[in-house]
Amino acid sequence: MPVREIADKKVWQRRTTRAQFGTWFGWLLGVAIFVYCWRLISDKTIWFFVADAPKQAADMAQRMVPPKWSYMEVLWAPVWDTVNIATLGTMIAIVIAVPVAFCAARNTTPSVHFVRPVALFIIVSSRSINSLIWALMLVTLIGPGVLAGVIAIGLRSIGFCAKLLYEAIEEIDQSQVEAVIATGAARSQQLSFGIVPQIMPAFAGISVFRWDINIRESTVLGLVGAGGIGLQLDASISTLAWTQVSLILLVILATVIVSEWVSAHIRHAII
Amino acid sequence: MSQGAAIRRWKRPPFIKNPTLRWGLWVGAAIYLALAFGTMEIDWNRVAEGLTRGERFLMAFFPPDFSSRWDSIQDGILESLWMTITSTVIGIILSVPVGLGAARNLAYRPVYLFCRGILAVSRTFPEIILAIFFVKLFGFGPFAGFLALSVGTIGFYGKLLAEDIEDMDPVQAEAIKSVGAGWLQWLNYSVQPQVMPRMIGLGIYRLDINFRESAVVGIVGGGGIGATLLTSFDRYEFDSAAAILLVIISIVMVMEYSSGYIRRWVQ
Numbered sequence: 001m002p003v004r005e006i007a008d009k010k011v012w013q014r015r016t017t018r019a020q021f022g023t024w025f026g027w028l029l030g031v032a033i034f035v036y037c038w039r040l041i042s043d044k045t046i047w048f049f050v051a052d053a054p055k056q057a058a059d060m061a062q063r064m065v066p067p068k069w070s071y072m073e074v075l076w077a078p079v080w081d082t083v084n085i086a087t088l089g090t091m092i093a094i095v096i097a098v099p100v101a102f103c104a105a106r107n108t109t110p111s112v113h114f115v116r117p118v119a120l121f122i123i124v125s126s127r128s129i130n131s132l133i134w135a136l137m138l139v140t141l142i143g144p145g146v147l148a149g150v151i152a153i154g155l156r157s158i159g160f161c162a163k164l165l166y167e168a169i170e171e172i173d174q175s176q177v178e179a180v181i182a183t184g185a186a187r188s189q190q191l192s193f194g195i196v197p198q199i200m201p202a203f204a205g206i207s208v209f210r211w212d213i214n215i216r217e218s219t220v221l222g223l224v225g226a227g228g229i230g231l232q233l234d235a236s237i238s239t240l241a242w243t244q245v246s247l248i249l250l251v252i253l254a255t256v257i258v259s260e261w262v263s264a265h266i267r268h269a270i271i
Numbered sequence: 272m273s274q275g276a277a278i279r280r281w282k283r284p285p286f287i288k289n290p291t292l293r294w295g296l297w298v299g300a301a302i303y304l305a306l307a308f309g310t311m312e313i314d315w316n317r318v319a320e321g322l323t324r325g326e327r328f329l330m331a332f333f334p335p336d337f338s339s340r341w342d343s344i345q346d347g348i349l350e351s352l353w354m355t356i357t358s359t360v361i362g363i364i365l366s367v368p369v370g371l372g373a374a375r376n377l378a379y380r381p382v383y384l385f386c387r388g389i390l391a392v393s394r395t396f397p398e399i400i401l402a403i404f405f406v407k408l409f410g411f412g413p414f415a416g417f418l419a420l421s422v423g424t425i426g427f428y429g430k431l432l433a434e435d436i437e438d439m440d441p442v443q444a445e446a447i448k449s450v451g452a453g454w455l456q457w458l459n460y461s462v463q464p465q466v467m468p469r470m471i472g473l474g475i476y477r478l479d480i481n482f483r484e485s486a487v488v489g490i491v492g493g494g495g496i497g498a499t500l501l502t503s504f505d506r507y508e509f510d511s512a513a514a515i516l517l518v519i520i521s522i523v524m525v526m527e528y529s530s531g532y533i534r535r536w537v538q
Contacts, residue, residue, distance in 0.1 A: 030501065033356060034360050037353040037356045038353075039352050040349075040350075040353050041357060044413050044414070044494070045410075045412055045413070046410050049410035050409050050410070050414065053408045053409050060404075080310065082309075083310060085308075088307060091381070122524065124524055125520055125525070128520045128523035128524070129516060129519065130483055130484065130487045132490060133487060133500065135502055136501070137504075140328070141324075141325060142318045142322065143317035143318065143321055143323040145312065145313060145314060145317075145498045146313065147311070147318065172323070177401045187413045193283070197283070200286050216395075217397065220397050220400060223490070224490065233400070237403060245502065249400075250394070250398065253396075256395045257391075
């Protein structure tokens with residue numbers, strides 16, 4: 001414990017003098033980096049526009065009310081598409097993520113040195129590329145539409161599902177697997193009777209959780225042409241149809257709230 | 272006895288116990304899939320056409336061309352990094368009061384509802400939609416992207432902070448209160464030490480998310496590498512696009528590895 005003697009009395013301190021300086025220096029460095037970054041951003045900003053923003057915001061808000069409710073008729077199909085993109089995309093992701101996760105988990109991988117790094121690379125690259133970028137590529141490849149959105153969401157979600165799933169596999173109770181081995185089970189039987197029942201709740205939870213996230217993400221895929229309600233949003237913004245924009249935002253809000261409610265209830269039922 | 276054992280076979284218990292619910296879910300899923308595929312408009316000709324060109328398309332990504340657009344790639348990446356750092360810092364600073372207000376065991380009812388409302392709204396809209404509006408309001412450039420990412424950070428961090436505070440151990444909080452601590456002292460000595468380790472980890476995680484998001488807010492004009500990426504796609508310069516994607520992936524990987532070290536070091 002760091003103690004300093006002041007006039008023959010021992011005074012307790014939280015840190016030693018060196019640690020104190022270290023912490024102080026760390027903060028200094030952090031603040032310096034922040035200020036530097038902030039200055040660079042501020043240099044690239046036209047502050048006149050920023051000062052003008054409140055007026056613009058008021059103007060925009062005025063044009064957005066009341067929402068054009070009659071536009072709702074056009075929106076049902078895009079909403080259905082959006083939900084489909086999220087759901088089918090999540091399904092694709094799960095189907096691919098399960099084998100990847102088993103290859104990435106230390107206790108089930110066929111080979112720690114060859115298969116595991118490949119699986120980890122798949123996970124990282126799928127996670128680090130945003131679904132919009134996947135959609136951008138897929139739209140160029142297979143044309144605009146819902147299918148590009150579904151595949152983009154699928155590719156993007158593989159990493160997320162596989163990462164959480166392989167962590168769940170690594171955290172299983174090994175004694176149950178040993179018990180199954182003791183009965184003379186083959187490797188595939190060990191998987192299906194020893195490991196799968198243990199990760200099933202986590203698996204279901206992860207799928208529903210990702211579906212919830214995907215609903216949110218699929219609302220914007222339309223911005224690059226990959227189907228869903230984002231297409232209408234993009235079109236309405238470019239034609240300055242602000243009353244339609246506000247309705248679309250309300251619809252997105254409602255969809256997200258409903259999906260969150262559904263996923264919370266399902267997860268509650270599982271866990 | 273042995274006869275009985277031969278007739279009765281063990282079956283593993285189903286994951287969903289209620290048979291009606293189990294079969295209902297299967298039937299529901301089948302109907303849904305039929306409907307979903309039935310209503311999806313897919314232009315298979317276009318897909319087939321695209322797939323035949325797929326090889327050429329993929330080949331166009333190789334080899335990645337770092338050199339010819341290096342200046343704009345560098346600019347974009349640096350801008351993304353600045354946006355990431357500033358928005359994470361500002362977002363976290365702003366989310367602390369909101370998170371404190373949104374914790375049920377800390378705040379009065381009206382404050383709680385108000386702060387939960389802020390969190391719900393800022394979490395609902397994806398950063399990219401926020402970015403569209405901020406670009407309209409504040410003009411093109413990294414400032415709009417910075418704001419969008421900050422708002423996203425508030426929603427994410429504030430919610431998790433609030434949940435963490437609600438889950439904390441009330442015994443320690445009571446102990447600090449019983450020695451006569453003021454409200455701020457109480458926060459500092461009982462709440463903060465309990466939530467800090469997890470919050471530092473989540474802060475680093477959010478930094479990671481913000482970097483990935485900063486790569487796309489540029490698509491709608493919010494600054495960062497996204498604009499460069501979109502341009503290279505529009506110009507069919509896929510080799511430059513591949514270079515940009517590789518840079519993004521490698522930065523994310525570096526962040527992911529270093530975050531593990533930072534977390535261990537901090538704790």
